[in-house]
Amino acid sequence: MHSFRYRQGLLHCERASLEELASNYGTPLYVYSSQTILEHYRKLDLALADLDHEICFALKANSNISVLQLLAKEGSGFDIVSGGELYRVIRAGGDPRKCTFAGAGKTADEIAYALSVDVLSFNVESEQELIAINEIAGRLGKIAPVALRVNPDVAVETHKYISTGKAENKFGIGFERIPEVYRNAARLRNLRLCGIQTHIGSQITEVSPFAEVITKLLPLVASLQKDYGIEFFSIGGGIGIAYHDALQSGDQGWWKNHEPTFTIQEYADAILPILRGIPVRVLIEPGRYLVGNAGVLLTRVLYIKESPTKTFVIVDSGMNDLIRPALYQGYHEIVPVRESASEKKFTVDVVGPVCESGDFFAQGRELPAIRAGEVLALMSAGAYGFTMASNYNSRLLPAEILVTGADAQIVRRRQTYDDLISLEMG
Ligand code: LLP
Numbered sequence: 082m083h084s085f086r087y088r089q090g091l092l093h094c095e096r097a098s099l100e101e102l103a104s105n106y107g108t109p110l111y112v113y114s115s116q117t118i119l120e121h122y123r124k125l126d127l128a129l130a131d132l133d134h135e136i137c138f139a140l141k142a143n144s145n146i147s148v149l150q151l152l153a154k155e156g157s158g159f160d161i162v163s164g165g166e167l168y169r170v171i172r173a174g175g176d177p178r179k180c181t182f183a184g185a186g187k188t189a190d191e192i193a194y195a196l197s198v199d200v201l202s203f204n205v206e207s208e209q210e211l212i213a214i215n216e217i218a219g220r221l222g223k224i225a226p227v228a229l230r231v232n233p234d235v236a237v238e239t240h241k242y243i244s245t246g247k248a249e250n251k252f253g254i255g256f257e258r259i260p261e262v263y264r265n266a267a268r269l270r271n272l273r274l275c276g277i278q279t280h281i282g283s284q285i286t287e288v289s290p291f292a293e294v295i296t297k298l299l300p301l302v303a304s305l306q307k308d309y310g311i312e313f314f315s316i317g318g319g320i321g322i323a324y325h326d327a328l329q330s331g332d333q334g335w336w337k338n339h340e341p342t343f344t345i346q347e348y349a350d351a352i353l354p355i356l357r358g359i360p361v362r363v364l365i366e367p368g369r370y371l372v373g374n375a376g377v378l379l380t381r382v383l384y385i386k387e388s389p390t391k392t393f394v395i396v397d398s399g400m401n402d403l404i405r406p407a408l409y410q411g412y413h414e415i416v417p418v419r420e421s422a423s424e425k426k427f428t429v430d431v432v433g434p435v436c437e438s439g440d441f442f443a444q445g446r447e448l449p450a451i452r453a454g455e456v457l458a459l460m461s462a463g464a465y466g467f468t469m470a471s472n473y474n475s476r477l478l479p480a481e482i483l484v485t486g487a488d489a490q491i492v493r494r495r496q497t498y499d500d501l502i503s504l505e506m507g
Contacts, residue, residue, distance in 0.1 A: 084114040096487035109398035109479040117375035128349035142368030142464035147492035149173035160366040164191040218271035228276030246281030280317025288351035315364035369464040376463020399433030401473040414460040421449030
């Protein structure tokens, strides 16, 4: 479900015309719908209402402070992976005591920072990290709350770069070794064993792996609760979203009919019976589900180029603005913000200005007739869009807009050439 619809032939985000936003603020431009973000948050919260639970938004998906503010006001916790993300949460008015700190390579400075603001938990990925946290906590006169991240060795169908729960991935500690590592951790004086965590991957489009991993870990959770009094089980993120046919579908059934993915109710129906009666609080770390379909990247067509074999639509956004197609062969639906009057379709490649052959948004895509100067929307770009953007080719980072009803707020201005070199000496 999302709030991007054609009204009188013009694509709108809620009640704001995207063509108008592109004219007013320029392109490339990220536009987010606050209504969609809140709706997704509330839907998930409601679906889990039977459980003692906490939603910790994985802000690697979208870390704009205004987006974080929106979720913080709603009561969300946060899943962070760096000192920078923690800083953003705090600047957004989020509660650090609702932050889980994940990641395989936390530095001493980051650990000290997180201890100083009393994060909810360090989700620990190795024994050396446990020892480092214990030592830093001792030095600061703190007791560090820790949860081990379990690598459950469960396979999921997703791109290999975003699958994390198999034994060969770098993430977590092997399932078989977990009891022993907790025993060792319990001897470290400056640690408090507060939970257990897992995350099997991202953009998962079927519910069975979630049910499988929870079923596999449940006896472990019960025994850790008994032995060490752990307080939570974090089931990670990973809920997949629909990337195809986002606009063709109606309000209902949009998830189901167009892509092999599941509704939040189906997700809850699959995991709630297993989790019912669990002796600890359940944490969930969604990123993409909350923000993915809540955002688009607007781009203007610069040129149309016909080659002997292909038609290229050359746009003013590149892989530096949205890297998902280049990095994961990610699919993003592309639609003109001015609805096409004709049903006729043409096969084109939509490419950016970056000097790389991998700089494309679509290859061999059927699109209506596209003209130079018009604005296109790359759909479902609210997650892992801006957060993965870079200055490659010395291109300026795009601006970001947050829409609420008819109101469009600029929540990050476009970089300038001065910004681009502002940290360089010379
Ligand atoms: N928790 C942990 C420990 C994670 O590593 C991740 C994502 C999440 C939660 C949130 O996962 P989500 O609910 O968003 O699937 N850049 C890639 C996705 C990378 C995901 C990394 N970890 C993409 O654009 O598809």
